[in-house]
Amino acid sequence: MSYWTHITACLSIETNIIDKRPQVLKQVNAYLENAPKITGSENDATIFVNMQKGYNVSGSDGKFQTCVVISIQGDLRDRTQAQTQQEFYEFFNYIRDKYYVRDYALNIESD
Incomplete structure (x- = not known):
């Protein structure tokens, strides 16, 4: 079972990253390609990755948004809550190695 x-x-x-929106997303997605996976036996x-609306940096070169929101969703088969939590924090620490995590929310449940 x-x-x-x-x-x-x-x-x-x-x-x-002070650049145009598509470039910010491209750089973040490229970094995530090597991120630790949060795994399940069928699918990870x-x-x-989404950009926040608006701008949080402006200068003589224009206005920029440097913040992104990373969302994670998974229904993971044959994984315990403890395994998933460990994999999440490996992913989280990988993100923290390069970027500043302003805040986060996490929910992990088992059947």
């Missing part, structure tokens, strides 16, 4: 663990997480990230958790 299979068992399931479910993860939903949202991280608000300050990238300090899905990672989404």
Whole structure:
């Protein structure tokens, strides 16, 4: 009999990348390609990267948004809550190695 663990997480990230929106997303997504996975026997958790609206930096060269929101969602088969939590924090620390995590919310549940 299979068992399931479910993860939903949202991280608000300050990238300090002052560039056009598509370039910020491109750089963050490129960095995430090597991030530790949050795994299940059938599928890994899905990672989404979105830009915040508006601008938080402005100067003579224009206005820029340097913050992104990383969302994680997964229905992970044959994983315990403890395994998923450990994998999440490996992913989280990988993000923290390069970017500033402003805040985050995490929910992990098991069947």
